[in-house]
Amino acid sequence: MTPEHGRKRSAEDARASILAAARARFGQAGFEGATIRAIAADAGYDPALVMRYFGSKEQLFAVSIDYDLEIFDLSAMPREQVGEAIVRGYLGQWEGPDGADRRILLRAAVTHPAARAQLEKRLTEQVVGPLIGALNPTESHERHEQRAALLATQMLGLALCRYMLKLPSVTGLSVDQLVRWITPTVDRYLVGELPDV
Amino acid sequence: MTPEHGRKRSAEDARASILAAARARFGQAGFEGATIRAIAADAGYDPALVMRYFGSKEQLFAVSIDYDLEIFDLSAMPREQVGEAIVRGYLGQWEGPDGADRRILLRAAVTHPAARAQLEKRLTEQVVGPLIGALNPTESHERHEQRAALLATQMLGLALCRYMLKLPSVTGLSVDQLVRWITPTVDRYLVGELPDV
DNA sequence: GTCTATAATTCGATAGAC
């Protein structure tokens, strides 16, 4: 409110509103399910405005999935508590106000190549090195990737069942129950023994 | 080959070819990504034939995801070996020739309500009772559903990462490695101790 | 800057010839 000069009042507002509406639509309906028209209607602007500001549906989608992922600082934490902190922090991110942003990426990753690539990149850059590498400094990079792979199957599976598919048996569990029961798995994948085959 | 009378030669053949092509397309592109035209082209028939045989895209999709799921007989197996048998059997189904059928359901479940409902129904009917209930006859039904929920997060997450997203770190693992490392998790979810919160 | 009007595709579905 109270714009500086009345000049370019809703220019950035419009862009922000459209982007917010786009994230919501993409997150709920996926890339092909969401339409420019619906996004524009949600934001209260004309579909042509969306094209003007973002160029194309593809570029709007690219901006929508390109958000920063805050990573917890686990350096000052005892190794025994890292697993629980990760599970609880992960669930908190999905349950919180930024959960919609996460849903976009996971839902679209199943059908849209750009989203899939982004998810893979994020896993490599933000999990393998800073998290698993830091926890197991003496292990090989190959072993780090193996741990990251196992961790991904459990964590992405959790998000898939609870926030995408909304399976009643999974949504029926409390955050505390999930943390209690899944932490041992995450601990083992993170720093536990992984016997060679 | 060698049709009985030459009469109605490719009538059933056409239906089968179309259904096979539909399963492949739905599995790769999802419900909205697949088109009647592309399915017909793959099968070598006219798009109008697809409509004639299946009525609508929705009905064709319903038939495509309505396949029987062979379940392993675990009744005669020692409880300690059940976890490994499930993980290995599960991976075998996904890796085998029927893997395409599974991909349809999981991929479409993320965006299509009918597929999501079918997946949920299958989880309830084929996992909660016959598998987990049989393994833990003295536990409550609520506890059975909790075990099924945990199992679903790990198993669906595994399929998601390996066969849908094809994350390199996960596809880079061998079946034996996955069985070795994930079985302890599955064992715990199936029959292990789940402390109350 | 914002919106109207519309072009250009693409889709599912239908009617009807052969």
Next chain:
DNA sequence: GTCTATCGAATTATAGAC
């Protein structure tokens, strides 16, 4: 039974008025 032709609706994207 199979295919040609096409309809009607929905979509992205563009051109241009105000």
